Amino acid sequence: xxxxxxxxxxxxxxxxxxxxxxxxxxxxxxxxxxxxxxxxxxxxxxxxxxxxxxxxxxxxxxxxxxxxxxxxxxxxxxxxxxxxxxxxxxxxxxxxxxxxxxxxxxxxxxxxxxxxxxxxxxxxxxxxxxxxxxxxxxxxxxxxxxxxxxxxxxxxxxxxxxxxxxxxxxxxxxxxxxxxxxxxxxxxxxxxxxxxxxxxxxxxxxxxxxxxxxxxxxxxxxxxxxxxxxxxxxxxxxxxxxxxxxxxxxxxxxxxxxxxxxxxxxxxxxxxxxxxxxxxxxxxxxxxxxxxxxxxxxxxxxxxxxxxxxxxxxxxxxxxxxxxxxxxxxxxxxxxxxx
Amino acid sequence: xxxxxxxxxxxxxxxxxxxxxxxxxxxxxxxxxxxxxxxxxxxxxxxxxxxxxxxxxxxxxxxxxxxxxxxxxxxxxxxxxxxxxxxxxxxxxxxxxxxxxxxxxxxxxxxxxxxxxxxxxxxxxxxxxxxxxxxxxxxxxxxxxxxxxxxxxxxxxxxxxxxxxxxxxxxxxxxxxxxxxxxxxxxxxxxxxxxxxxxxxxxxxxxxxxxxxxxxxxxxxxxxxxxxxxxxxxxxxxxxxxxxxxxxxxxxxxxxxxxxxxxxxxxxxxxxxxxxxxxxxxxxxxxxxxxxxxxxxxxxxxxxxxxxxxxxxxxxxxxxxxxxxxxxxxxxx
Numbered sequence: 001x002x003x004x005x006x007x008x009x010x011x012x013x014x015x016x017x018x019x020x021x022x023x024x025x026x027x028x029x030x031x032x033x034x035x036x037x038x039x040x041x042x043x044x045x046x047x048x049x050x051x052x053x054x055x056x057x058x059x060x061x062x063x064x065x066x067x068x069x070x071x072x073x074x075x076x077x078x079x080x081x082x083x084x085x086x087x088x089x090x091x092x093x094x095x096x097x098x099x100x101x102x103x104x105x106x107x108x109x110x111x112x113x114x115x116x117x118x119x120x121x122x123x124x125x126x127x128x129x130x131x132x133x134x135x136x137x138x139x140x141x142x143x144x145x146x147x148x149x150x151x152x153x154x155x156x157x158x159x160x161x162x163x164x165x166x167x168x169x170x171x172x173x174x175x176x177x178x179x180x181x182x183x184x185x186x187x188x189x190x191x192x193x194x195x196x197x198x199x200x201x202x203x204x205x206x207x208x209x210x211x212x213x214x215x216x217x218x219x220x221x222x223x224x225x226x227x228x229x230x231x232x233x234x235x236x237x238x239x240x241x242x243x244x245x246x247x248x249x250x251x252x253x254x255x256x257x258x259x260x261x262x263x264x265x266x267x268x269x270x271x272x273x274x275x276x277x278x279x280x281x282x283x284x285x286x287x288x289x290x291x292x293x294x295x296x297x298x299x300x301x302x303x304x305x306x307x308x309x310x311x312x313x314x315x316x317x318x319x320x321x322x323x324x325x326x327x328x329x330x331x332x333x334x335x336x337x338x339x
Numbered sequence: 340x341x342x343x344x345x346x347x348x349x350x351x352x353x354x355x356x357x358x359x360x361x362x363x364x365x366x367x368x369x370x371x372x373x374x375x376x377x378x379x380x381x382x383x384x385x386x387x388x389x390x391x392x393x394x395x396x397x398x399x400x401x402x403x404x405x406x407x408x409x410x411x412x413x414x415x416x417x418x419x420x421x422x423x424x425x426x427x428x429x430x431x432x433x434x435x436x437x438x439x440x441x442x443x444x445x446x447x448x449x450x451x452x453x454x455x456x457x458x459x460x461x462x463x464x465x466x467x468x469x470x471x472x473x474x475x476x477x478x479x480x481x482x483x484x485x486x487x488x489x490x491x492x493x494x495x496x497x498x499x500x501x502x503x504x505x506x507x508x509x510x511x512x513x514x515x516x517x518x519x520x521x522x523x524x525x526x527x528x529x530x531x532x533x534x535x536x537x538x539x540x541x542x543x544x545x546x547x548x549x550x551x552x553x554x555x556x557x558x559x560x561x562x563x564x565x566x567x568x569x570x571x572x573x574x575x576x577x578x579x580x581x582x583x584x585x586x587x588x589x590x591x592x593x594x595x596x597x598x599x600x601x602x603x604x605x606x607x608x609x610x611x612x613x614x615x616x617x618x619x620x621x622x623x624x625x626x627x628x629x630x631x632x633x634x635x636x637x638x639x640x641x642x643x644x645x646x647x648x649x650x651x652x653x654x655x656x657x658x659x660x661x662x663x664x665x666x667x668x669x670x671x672x
Binding site for chain 1 (some may be wrong): 540557605
């Protein structure tokens with residue numbers, strides 16, 4: 001039916017974002033395609049430098065120019081290609097229909113304005129509220145995100161807040177205009193675990209209240225398991241596996257995903273099992289070879305992956321894998337969680 | 340039995356005093372970074388210390404190494420109180436107690452080659468001649484899984500995980516008995532983190548090392564530790580065998596901490612009931628009265644804000660299981 005089509009709120013097609021450095025071209029994002037459905041939480045996981053943050057920044061066109069450039073692809077939102085929008089349209093979009101929560105709540109708030117002022121700003125800009133109306137609205141928002149004594153705290157400066165509280169303010173700013181998409185780039189990495197739990201629960205609740213979609217970028221597989229509906233695993237600028245959360249955790253078909261699952265320490269592990277880390281290191285993103293990039297660290301290499309990068313194929317319904325041997329994993333010919 | 344303990348910390352306190360004013364400084368209070376904690380580490384075991392930012396876990400390590408002066412208390416290493424030693428004696432004993440730091444970027448000098456970095460302990464302690472040292476350095480590089488031919492490279496040529504290996508090699512150079520690992524893997528990616536954790540476990544077996552493993556990530560700590568101490572605002576609130584701590588946590592803070600960590604298993608997570616601790620960790624400058632956790636504790640009663648609970652043994656299966664809570668073991672509703 002048409003409904004499935006309409007369900008897609010965002011579609012990213014073959015996105016390519018390169019950085020032109022003195023050492024060469026860094027292909028930070030090199031052919032990323034995915035879609036985001038209404039009301040879902042999409043997790044993007046991967047290690048440092050895999051391009052997950054650059055993907056997020058590209059959606060909002062926040063790539064630092066002129067070093068970085070989006071060299072190809074399409075980002076379709078509400079029938080428009082975001083890559084073709086002018087600055088003015090982009091300004092209207094950012095913090096309004098698509099908003100973002102950054103990793104570091106210490107540096108992403110402006111230290112010289114009060115917290116209340118900063119929350120008010122996006123209301124005044126986008127909703128054209130009068131100052132007094134914006135004030136009332138921001139107070140509501142601060143209460144909603146659970147700032148204690150929010151009336152008094154309205155006039156506080158960011159440095160008077162703890163990390164968790166600052167992140168709450170960031171969330172208040174991000175949801176001020178009830179965005180349809182909320183992009184959270186490692187929203188809790190800088191926070192302690194008990195505070196992390198608070199923030200993630202808050203985001204989860206708000207999502208249900210506002211019916212927005214969330215893209216959560218993280219390296220924490222636990223967070224993904226808990227909150228994501230679908231997961232995209234990235235490696236060296238490309239998606240290697242994309243499916244619903246259960247498939248990713250229980251039926252991974254890309255050697256990298258499998259390796260990640262075996263590397264992670266689990267609180268509930270039975271006894272002290274030896275971890276089975278992926279050997280080697282992620283490659284430099286300059287001068288990437290034509291072959292499968294994971295090849296150097298992979299235990300399951302074959303002749304094909306030497307020749308060409310494996311395309312992302314739908315191996316079973318809604319399960320995309322970019323590995324020539326994905327089928328063998330699926331059919332159980334290769335034992336995934338063995339040695 | 341006594342002999343079994345390689346390190347015993349008794350009633351350790353470290354208060355940092357706060358001063359205000361420029362020339363005539365006034366004493367305005369103190370931060371109780373470590374407030375009367377006691378624990379021991381047995382030979383060959385790994386003792387994990389967990390807690391959130393600012394709970395004092397790193398200060399514990401720094402005080403043991405005498406990088407900062409303790410306020411009071413004892414640290415008995417191999418029968419000797421480290422705090423009573425003069426600097427020459429301490430110099431000698433430092434060979435046996437080494438550290439691995441958190442940040443592999445900041446803990447290696449960018450102007451020294453990896454070879455020089457690992458060689459430095461030998462130079463400081465005047466061990467061996469030049470030829471022997473080079474041989475030893477190469478050997479160490481091999482032990483930690485680096486290529487011995489990279490001896491002339493500089494730290495910036497290595498990735499985070501490889502630098503941490505260099506840090507480990509340096510710590511191992513003097514064949515220490517006790518290694519203090521202060522957040523050794525928290526700056527690393529999962530796959531590299533696993534490599535370093537495996538390396539530490541292998542080295543422990545090979546060289547019969549004893550670890551004090553400090554980290555904020557309970558799942559990592561649980562993975563490597565035999566016993567775990569949980570810290571909150573400068574105090575130990577629970578100490579237990581790691582399996583017991585996970586299965587039957589007694590202190591509500593431990594319960595909250597365990598529950599806050601998501602397990603990478605979607606189905607399990609859907610079923611799991613979550614206890615979300617409210618609020619933030621209070622400031623250590625002005626800690627709450629009584630039990631310092633009572634401001635966030637869902638089980639708190641009147642007594643908790645008045646009296647401070649002692650760390651008591653609640654063991655059921657013979658394994659020591661200490662907790663500092665009046666209502667230890669009471670489940671959180």
